[in-house]
Amino acid sequence: xxxxxxxxxxxxxxxxxxxxxxxxxxxxxxxxxxxxxxxxxxxxxxxxxxxxxxxxxxxxxxxxxxxxxxxxxxxxxxxxxxxxxxxxxxxxxxxxxxxxxxxxxxxxxxxxxxxxxxxxxxxxxxxxx
Numbered sequence: 001x002x003x004x005x006x007x008x009x010x011x012x013x014x015x016x017x018x019x020x021x022x023x024x025x026x027x028x029x030x031x032x033x034x035x036x037x038x039x040x041x042x043x044x045x046x047x048x049x050x051x052x053x054x055x056x057x058x059x060x061x062x063x064x065x066x067x068x069x070x071x072x073x074x075x076x077x078x079x080x081x082x083x084x085x086x087x088x089x090x091x092x093x094x095x096x097x098x099x100x101x102x103x104x105x106x107x108x109x110x111x112x113x114x115x116x117x118x119x120x121x122x123x124x125x126x127x128x129x
Contacts, residue, residue: 023127025069030120032061033113040109048109049102058109059100063090077126078119082112 036058040048048054067075067083075083089108093100 022070022074023124025067026074026120026124028064029067030117030124032064033117033120036061036109036113037117040106045103045106048106055102055105058105059093059097062105062108063093074123074127077123081116081119 039054039057039061043051043054067081067086070083075081
């Protein structure tokens with residue numbers, strides 16, 4: 001099978017943005033953060049930096065969900081959620097992949113992401129009721 005114009009569409013895991021509502025995208029972000037927490041549980045930086053599978057899995061979680069599908073009015077509900085930084089990290093990782101610093105990925109994974117779980121879950125809870 002060759003690569004052609006339809007490849008990107010055929011390889012897409014999820015329906016297009018227009019067919020999903022934002023709460024599902026937000027749930028995907030929560031799932032990705034939970035995966036990062038699980039993947040790094042019990043590790044220190046040295047073991048993380050020397051484990052390419054875990055490093056790549058964590059980077060994939062960063063790349064997969066960034067909040068760009070979350071409406072601005074929802075993003076403004078909690079100013080403590082760094083939506084711009086999330087998008088910036090994703091863009092950096094996508095475009096600078098060969099030069100990724102395991103230290104930056106580790107710090108983000110272990111210090112920046114876990115505190116986001118509670119406010120993100122709260123937004124979901126507030127809108128699911």
